Amino acid sequence: MSKKRMGALLLALALMSGLLAGCGGGSNESTVKVTIGEVTRSLFYAPEYVALAKNFFKEEGLEVELTTTAGGDKTMTALLAGNIDVALVGSETSIYVHQQGSDDPVINFAQLTQTDGTFLVAREAGSGSFDWNSLKGQDFLGQRKGGMPQMAGEFTLKKKGIDPQKDLTLIQNVDFANIPAAFASGTGKFVQLFEPQASIFEKEGKGHVVASFGVESGKLPYTVFMTKSSFIKKNKDTVQKFASAVYKAQQWVDAHSPEEIADAVLPFFKDTDREIAISVIERYKSQGSYATDPIVDEAEWNNLVDVMTSAGELQEKPAHKDLVDNSFAENAMK
Structure with a gap:
């Protein structure tokens, strides 16, 4: 093939690549990667897996990587060290960080479960x-x-x-x-x-x-998506998209049967029997464990403070406004 023909071919390929990229909507260029560290892998967190399985994060322009960072202390350590962007863990961990006098507090921005998950x-x-x-x-x-x-x-x-x-x-x-x-x-x-x-x-x-x-x-901010204050300041749009995806998943879970929810999330639980999964989801759903919106309300927060006070784990009572930002949840619900 002559150099002239080779040049023409390369030019045509370049133009075709540009055209295909334009037809794709350029979604890859605007996709933001977010890493979640979940405290454990559990059907208690079914709406999180629904958000992934039903592409609710993807619809918001987020590419989510999910890791399991077994244990609240390990999850919070990963968040503070910058190894994950968002933690899914109990709100008490953000209070423990606050008690240590952190200059970069951990902010609760989207609630996932609203009761204790044990029996x-x-x-x-x-x-x-x-x-x-x-x-x-x-x-x-x-x-x-x-x-x-x-x-x-x-x-x-x-x-x-x-x-x-x-x-x-x-x-x-x-x-x-x-x-x-x-x-x-x-x-x-x-x-x-x-x-x-x-x-x-x-x-x-x-x-x-x-x-x-x-x-x-009673109702508690039992498992909540949270991140560092510094991350929110730099990535408000990303946090908003994240909260919106969570809300979509919560509404989907609220509107669908335990069987449908189980089928959506079972790819994340390959060793779990389907009938057991249905039973678990039905039990959690019937007692209202899955929050139907991402709001961390003040009454639930105060109940958490009472629980921690009763356990002797509080040095002082943390104010709801200091460690909770509901603006993203509220915008997601509009």
Whole structure:
């Protein structure tokens, strides 16, 4: 091929590439990458996976990378270090950072779940309605001290007239990931468990759900998308798009059945049985665990403060306005 013909061919290819890029809408050029660190992988966070599965983030021009940063302390460390852009974790972690006097506070901007996600599981099935007094004098396998599950659990026990430190043999030296296995092997007569472990134990006959800590402890900003104040100042448009995608997912979850939600999110839970997933989602949905909008309201925040105060984890009560920015959630809902 002559140099002249080669030049003409290269020019034609260049023009065609430019034309194809124009037909594509130039979406790649405007797409913003955002990295989320979630505290754990859980069906409790179903709206997050719906936002990914239904391309709600993509529709807003966001390319989201999801990582699981097992544990609230690890998730917050990753956020503060700049290894992730947004954390999905309990609001108590932002309060802990605030208590340490951070110059760059962590701001809660979009709520995902609004109740505790744990259940009280008994080794033996009782007859009739559950009597909380039956816990007294028993071995109780609880959650990690200072974490929201433990604080919400103890808050509920105190409401029921039970002193967790005096009326129970409280076991808290088991790592979060090993709690189900410890109970299955014989540790404790009662255990505080997340789903799907609670439903799996029921199916296998290893335990029986007798109460919900989510129902008993009331509404809380239990799991919230948050980021550093400095990130918000530099990326307001990105945070707004993120909140809008979350709201779309919340509305979708609210309008669809547990079966439809399970089918949407199961690609993120390849080892989870579909029937178990449906049961878990139905249980969380029926008790109102999935927030239907991203607002972190002040009443829920104050309930969180009460829970943390009861657990002895607060040096001072943090103001809602200092650690919550609802403007992005409000704009998403317009």
